[in-house]
Amino acid sequence: MVNRLGKNTHPYIPNSLPEVKQEMMQEIGIKSIDELYVDIPEKYRLKKSLNLPEALSEFEVKKHVEALLSKNRTCSDMPVFLGAGCWPHYVPAVVREIVQRGELLTCYTPYQPEIAQGMLQALFEYQSMICELTGMEVTNCSIYDWASALGEAARMAARLTRRSEILIPKIIHPERAATLHVYTEPAGVSVNQIAYDSETGQISLEDLRSKISDKTAAVYIENPSYLGFIETQVDKISKETHEHGALFIVGVDPTSLGILKPPGEYDADIVVGEAQPLGNSMNFGGPLSGIFACRDDLKLIRQMPGRITGMTTTLDGGRQGFCMALQTREQHIRREKATSNICSNEALCAVASAVYMALLGPEGLRELGETIMYKANYAMHLLSKIDGVKVPVFKSAHFKEFTVNFDDSGLSVKEVHEKLLQRRIHGGKDVSKELPELGETALYCVTEIHSREEIERLAAALNEILDGRRR
Amino acid sequence: MIFNIGRNGRRGHVLPKVGEKVRHTVGDVSMLIPKNMQRKSQLRLPELSEVEAVRHFTRLSEMNYGVDSGLYPLGSCTMKYNPKINELLADLSTINTVHPYQDESTVQGILEILYRLECWLAEITGTYKVCLQPAAGAHGEFLGTLLMRAYHQLNGEYERRNEVIVPDSAHGTNPASAAMAGFNEVVAPSDGDGCVNLAALKAAVSERTAGLMLTNPNTLGIFEKNIEEIARIVHDAGGLLYYDGANLNPILGKARPGDMGFDIVHMNIHKTFGTPHGGGGPGAGPVGVSEELAKFLPVPRIVFDDERYRLDYDEPYSIGKIRSFYGNVAVLLKAYAYILSLGGEGLMEVAEVSVLNANYLMKKLKEIKGLTLPYNSEKPRKHECVFSAKPLKNDTGVSALNIAKRLLDYGLHAPTIYFPLIVDEALMIEPTETFEKEELDRFVEAVRKISEEAYTKPEIVSKAPHNTAVSRLDEVKASHPRTMALSWRMHLKRNRHDL
Ligand SMILES: Cc1ncc(COP(=O)(O)O)c(C=O)c1O
Numbered sequence: 001m002v003n004r005l006g007k008n009t010h011p012y013i014p015n016s017l018p019e020v021k022q023e024m025m026q027e028i029g030i031k032s033i034d035e036l037y038v039d040i041p042e043k044y045r046l047k048k049s050l051n052l053p054e055a056l057s058e059f060e061v062k063k064h065v066e067a068l069l070s071k072n073r074t075c076s077d078m079p080v081f082l083g084a085g086c087w088p089h090y091v092p093a094v095v096r097e098i099v100q101r102g103e104l105l106t107c108y109t110p111y112q113p114e115i116a117q118g119m120l121q122a123l124f125e126y127q128s129m130i131c132e133l134t135g136m137e138v139t140n141c142s143i144y145d146w147a148s149a150l151g152e153a154a155r156m157a158a159r160l161t162r163r164s165e166i167l168i169p170k171i172i173h174p175e176r177a178a179t180l181h182v183y184t185e186p187a188g189v190s191v192n193q194i195a196y197d198s199e200t201g202q203i204s205l206e207d208l209r210s211k212i213s214d215k216t217a218a219v220y221i222e223n224p225s226y227l228g229f230i231e232t233q234v235d236k237i238s239k240e241t242h243e244h245g246a247l248f249i250v251g252v253d254p255t256s257l258g259i260l261k262p263p264g265e266y267d268a269d270i271v272v273g274e275a276q277p278l279g280n281s282m283n284f285g286g287p288l289s290g291i292f293a294c295r296d297d298l299k300l301i302r303q304m305p306g307r308i309t310g311m312t313t314t315l316d317g318g319r320q321g322f323c324m325a326l327q328t329r330e331q332h333i334r335r336e337k338a339t340s341n342i343c344s345n346e347a348l349c350a351v352a353s354a355v356y357m358a359l360l361g362p363e364g365l366r367e368l369g370e371t372i373m374y375k376a377n378y379a380m381h382l383l384s385k386i387d388g389v390k391v392p393v394f395k396s397a398h399f400k401e402f403t404v405n406f407d408d409s410g411l412s413v414k415e416v417h418e419k420l421l422q423r424r425i426h427g428g429k430d431v432s433k434e435l436p437e438l439g440e441t442a443l444y445c446v447t448e449i450h451s452r453e454e455i456e457r458l459a460a461a462l463n464e465i466l467d468g469r470r471r
Numbered sequence: 472m473i474f475n476i477g478r479n480g481r482r483g484h485v486l487p488k489v490g491e492k493v494r495h496t497v498g499d500v501s502m503l504i505p506k507n508m509q510r511k512s513q514l515r516l517p518e519l520s521e522v523e524a525v526r527h528f529t530r531l532s533e534m535n536y537g538v539d540s541g542l543y544p545l546g547s548c549t550m551k552y553n554p555k556i557n558e559l560l561a562d563l564s565t566i567n568t569v570h571p572y573q574d575e576s577t578v579q580g581i582l583e584i585l586y587r588l589e590c591w592l593a594e595i596t597g598t599y600k601v602c603l604q605p606a607a608g609a610h611g612e613f614l615g616t617l618l619m620r621a622y623h624q625l626n627g628e629y630e631r632r633n634e635v636i637v638p639d640s641a642h643g644t645n646p647a648s649a650a651m652a653g654f655n656e657v658v659a660p661s662d663g664d665g666c667v668n669l670a671a672l673k674a675a676v677s678e679r680t681a682g683l684m685l686t687n688p689n690t691l692g693i694f695e696k697n698i699e700e701i702a703r704i705v706h707d708a709g710g711l712l713y714y715d716g717a718n719l720n721p722i723l724g725k726a727r728p729g730d731m732g733f734d735i736v737h738m739n740i741h742k743t744f745g746t747p748h749g750g751g752g753p754g755a756g757p758v759g760v761s762e763e764l765a766k767f768l769p770v771p772r773i774v775f776d777d778e779r780y781r782l783d784y785d786e787p788y789s790i791g792k793i794r795s796f797y798g799n800v801a802v803l804l805k806a807y808a809y810i811l812s813l814g815g816e817g818l819m820e821v822a823e824v825s826v827l828n829a830n831y832l833m834k835k836l837k838e839i840k841g842l843t844l845p846y847n848s849e850k851p852r853k854h855e856c857v858f859s860a861k862p863l864k865n866d867t868g869v870s871a872l873n874i875a876k877r878l879l880d881y882g883l884h885a886p887t888i889y890f891p892l893i894v895d896e897a898l899m900i901e902p903t904e905t906f907e908k909e910e911l912d913r914f915v916e917a918v919r920k921i922s923e924e925a926y927t928k929p930e931i932v933s934k935a936p937h938n939t940a941v942s943r944l945d946e947v948k949a950s951h952p953r954t955m956a957l958s959w960r961m962h963l964k965r966n967r968h969d970l
Contacts, residue, residue: 235507320472
């Protein structure tokens with residue numbers, strides 16, 4: 001019998017060997033595999049071959065993909081000063097090694113805990129370490145990303161309070177705001193924005209007070225904010241929120257929490273955020289890994305979306321072990337009444353984050369926060385000396401991202417960006433369209449991977465670009 | 472437990488130093504942070520050397536079973552082999568250090584890959600346009616039901632069309648996704664053949680119908696032979712037809728959802744296209760749609776103007792965003808390499824062998840005492856078959872759960888159990904195309920032995936597993952308000968409380 005793949009079996013399909021097929025068909029009692037497809041109506045059987053490229057050998061696939069990818073330019077080809085929801089950080093070799101272990105990489109969601117203790121324990125350790133970082137007591141195994149985690153948090157708050165409005169800061173990542181809108185709109189929840197202080201960028205308490213009401217399900221803030229500054233009025237916002245019976249949701253960049261007060265210490269009810277910076281590569285923006293945590297309060301826990309790993313014992317009580325907990329919240333049991341439809345999540349990214357946090361430890365995470373803040377503030381310092389730029393736009397303390405305004409230079413962000421790119425430097429994200437009131441402003445990001453030389457190169461290049469302009 | 476190992480002061484990773492000049496210029500950073508926002512509490516994380524961390528997580532991996540360990544016949548999950556080359560490619564620095572907001576001129580390579588992958592997936596599913604953004608199957612379903620919503624809203628019919636029909640054999644994410652998009656669920660019962668009951672479907676559709684969500688082949692592994700009639704009933708009522716692509720594997724190159732009349736199709740890249748499940752993710756759940764619905768897809772679109780690839784945000788009808796950026800790119804890249812490694816012919820071979828394997832297992836398992844194959848046991852299945860252990864339970868007290876646990880003792884993974892809901896004591900078995908006949912035979916032999924054990928010494932099955940890293944776990948304790956410990960700090964708090 002001839003195989004359509006020629007003499008050889010395909011390396012991924014052991015039973016494509018003609019003799020094996022023959023044996024199996026004989027066992028089933030058929031002469032051709034087509035007999036197993038007779039129930040597909042003739043009309044719908046595909047008569048043509050798919051218009052796809054011909055199969056390549058492993059070597060050819062590698063060569064082909066490598067060649068295509070080599071058209072990209074990366075953070076090692078040029079310093080890239082971009083953040084805004086996906087950040088350049090170093091991923092230690094150990095993290096890569098662990099997540100490539102076949103037993104962890106190729107297993108499914110741990111439905112059979114007795115042979116998935118490794119994955120379950122790693123997820124429990126992820127949850128536990130995220131709790132330590134955020135100051136919360138309960139974390140799930142991950143949501144798709146920060147944006148969808150925010151969407152889920154808003155819906156959870158609406159269910160808990162039976163209210164239908166979420167207040168968010170005016171300064172928020174536009175993709176996060178867009179995702180929030182898409183997640184909440186079908187649930188009949190509206191989203192309203194709180195103004196900011198034009199000097200400091202901080203949330204306007206006055207505006208918050210005027211907008212919060214007994215319709216408000218939750219108040220959401222981000223710390224550090226989308227534009228990189230530290231929101232300092234957290235205790236007042238928290239108090240105001242709780243006085244109105246609303247939930248307080250805080251969005252975080254976890255790399256800041258080695259040095260910043262964790263949201264659990266300012267009474268956040270739900271914490272969301274992005275775990276990508278903790279041991280996951282950027283990969284052109286995905287996979288990301290959404291953090292989702294809440295207080296130790298049964299009312300909240302029962303409304304959590306997503307998988308949660310719990311510690312337990314064997315039935316005989318003899319040994320400690322781990323399994324999925326509180327599954328009655330989930331779609332496979334609750335179906336249309338589930339707290340969310342989420343099934344697969346970003347578990348392996350969570351494991352990467354667990355390994356990362358374990359490697360850094362308390363001292364490493366504090367140092368990470370300090371290193372980022374030093375370098376970002378060094379960059380701010382150098383850029384602020386350049387004639388024609390204003391850095392940062394807001395008078396507040398900044399963590400790893402900051403705004404750079406070019407209004408006085410006569411150049412647009414786009415023009416500056418192109419001139420930087422010619423000099424093999426990638427500037428920050430253009431935010432002038434999304435926040436027009438800030439003029440020609442870009443959002444720059446500096447992390448532990450940016451060297452002093454790279455930061456100084458950026459400053460020198462900007463100086464040169466603006467200098468040329470002024471002359 | 473990681474919190475119990477290590478020593479104060481140990482470090483597993485050292486960061487780049489902050490030089491004197493930077494420190495001097497900036498001053499003490501802790502002075503930059505407003506006092507009330509400084510972290511004062513101690514961060515209670517483990518303190519390990521790199522060596523201890525590697526050993527700890529390696530030991531954990533050794534307590535885990537993956538596709539690389541052996542047969543993983545988890546029905547509906549398509550646990551196929553995950554090619555190693557794809558892992559290598561997805562970890563190249565030319566992708567993993569690329570930022571999503573980089574200038575288009577610096578990301579032409581990855582945009583080209585994503586653009587081509589969209590075209591290939593559209594070809595495979597017979598759809599007009601594919602969006603790669605959803606992070607998983609359920610995320611794709613959420614997008615799909617949002618598209619239904621947008622479509623009916625534009626037609627001014629959304630207020631009225633608030634029902635989504637879901638067969639009783641459907642996966643839980645279907646009704647959950649429809650509910651998230653604001654629809655009410657209407658359940659369509661199956662007929663004696665395990666297919667959608669046409670009379671019941673006719674009765675269920677109305678001017679309130681927004682759409683039908685269907686898995687085909689369905690979760691019993693049976694092809695919905697009346698698909699043409701189903702599509703007509705739904706379309707005539709003004710509804711849209713949604714395809715849950717969890718079971719796309721057996722029809723690759725053989726039949727296409729788009730040709731069958733489906734308007735919206737999601738794919739599970741982590742099932743059909745060989746990317747690893749990673750213990751629950753990351754996967755990817757691209758959605759393909761008909762021409763009429765393309766304008767509603769999320770932004771940005773990847774476009775090619777014969778010279779350059781671009782990200783286009785200009786689409787007034789777009790529903791907006793369901794996540795940040797463009798999708799789980801590292802996962803999608805693996806799917807690109809997978810399709811290239813197989814080509815069109817190879818994908819068809821994938822389909823046929825997955826079906827051959829499932830029917831082979833089915834034939835062999837039918838001979839085992841205590842198991843029956845509900846819903847037309849003579850009909851061929853596609854990629855999976857669902858047995859009922861009801862007779863075994865009646866005869867011996869041994870349940871589907873017990874069989875699953877005992878299989879672990881034989882060094883195999885268990886099938887999916889208790890799903891679909893229309894089969895009592897369900898064992899849902901999907902071997903995929905990537906396991907050899909010898910491994911399938913080993914599985915059959917194990918099930919045969921377990922059946923024997925159930926009839927002769929049921930205790931050994933009902934108390935299983937015996938040979939695993941831990942014995943049966945107390946799942947009730949894990950979820951009970953008084954005993955639940957969902958984090959280490961919660962565990963410590965509860966235990967202090969108990970004293
Ligand atoms: C039939 C079916 N539909 C949908 C899903 C959901 O897919 P995901 O886990 O990728 O969200 C699954 C996954 O198990 C499934 O089996």
